[in-house]
Amino acid sequence: MDLFSGEKLIWKLPDAELIYIANFFSNHEASNYFERLLEDINWQQDEIKVFGKTYQQPRLTALYGESNTPYSYSGITMHPNPFSKDLLEIKTKVEEETQHHFNSVLLNLYRNGNDSNGWHADNEASLGIHPVIASVSFGEERYFHFKHRQLKNERHKVLLQHGSLLIMKGAMQEHWLHQIAKTKRKVGSRINLTFRKLI
Template structure:
């Protein structure tokens, strides 16, 4: 199965070879000039906000800015946040379609995250909400500052780290969300902005 998927993606892709997972990375998915323009555009044009989430019984602001875009029926919920999709912004829709072509997978929504500096982060988690299905395909596009992307196996405790650079595309599929958590930790080594998009397909709406 992995050989078939490698053929689909092309020889330039790197398979992270993780147990109980199917994860592929292409660092130069977008040309540098295109990535530069998109980074500036999305920082300026998307409707960024900083909602609160429930953690240990308390309401706290997420440690980054974010926005949820998608088809009208692609509502989503996590950590006590009900995400009602904003209508697709033009260039974001173009990026989605390019991502769909690369992944040979349809997407109807995207979580956009703006990491303003190294102290903005994403806690360890899995994209395993029921509305994503049993084996969701998550396509993660990175623009801006390079950041460490950490994985941890839920049973063995194995850890993996990959650096996601400007213009890269990471694809997680198969059983990845069942067996692994992933996240972005804080760092003092980064003081510039990073925008990340995780495209996905929501089956129905969350109540």
């Protein structure tokens, strides 16, 4: 898929709908948020188990929310910090665009091309059936890969730009997997905010 700056693109795919807005935040806004979040967020690096072996997760993460409700995924249980002023500002703008209320945000810090997030779906029971996930990107551009679980020809990628918003809707988390792959290119840091509603 080729994306052009400034466009709002909508894809109605088998079992999913994606919306991408390249310049959801201006370059100035996005750069300011990136610098402040990099400094102010309580970043952590959790351990994950893969085939019985324990590894450091290949990125830093943080959870913020409206309540003390924890969020568990891939054997990790995270406990939220209260929303900061910046996160509330970002959340309000995302909610206005999506017409959807979010009570939690999982942040990822990809420090360089070695940091990644393997194939997965945001399909935890705490997110409910067919959740809306809104993903904001600040910093270095990285490719977002997604593929259908059964339809082998349905495999795509989108370059997530600085200040962009990607919205995943419909049955995507049930029928599709997505990832941020490692890259050998020399790339800087990227902060990703994935807004969601825990039930």
